[in-house]
Amino acid sequence: MVAEPEGVFTSEAVDAVTAVLQALALPLRLRIVLDILDREATAADLADRLDVGYGTLAQHLRHLRLAGLVHRRRAGSHVRYVAAPSTAVLVRAILTQVAPEAGSGAPISGARPRH
Numbered sequence: 001m002v003a004e005p006e007g008v009f010t011s012e013a014v015d016a017v018t019a020v021l022q023a024l025a026l027p028l029r030l031r032i033v034l035d036i037l038d039r040e041a042t043a044a045d046l047a048d049r050l051d052v053g054y055g056t057l058a059q060h061l062r063h064l065r066l067a068g069l070v071h072r073r074r075a076g077s078h079v080r081y082v083a084a085p086s087t088a089v090l091v092r093a094i095l096t097q098v099a100p101e102a103g104s105g106a107p108i109s110g111a112r113p114r115h
Contacts, residue, residue, distance in 0.1 A: 020069065023066075070087070
């Protein structure tokens with residue numbers, strides 16, 4: 001019997017990582033996560049800030065929730081969304097590696113500038 005080398009991941013771990021990367025692979029989903037890294041928002045807030053239809057936004061929020069990247073919290077009659085703490089760490093680490101200029105003092109935001 002051959003022992004697995006140290007650092008080899010199980011197929012379940014690889015599947016979990018793949019699901020997270022797929023959830024973040026679409027620009028709109030990444031912008032959603034960036035928008036709620038440090039603040040909660042309703043779907044209506046996000047739709048307005050990201051200039052996207054509510055139905056489209058709801059579909060993407062569902063994918064992010066299923067991947068464990070976003071949590072929702074009921075506040076009275078509203079549902080508020082926030083990035084999971086581990087998501088904030090992950091996204092900031094990716095941005096630091098891939099786009100170091102994003103950490104140059106400018107706030108990271110998913111919202112598009114309005115002209």
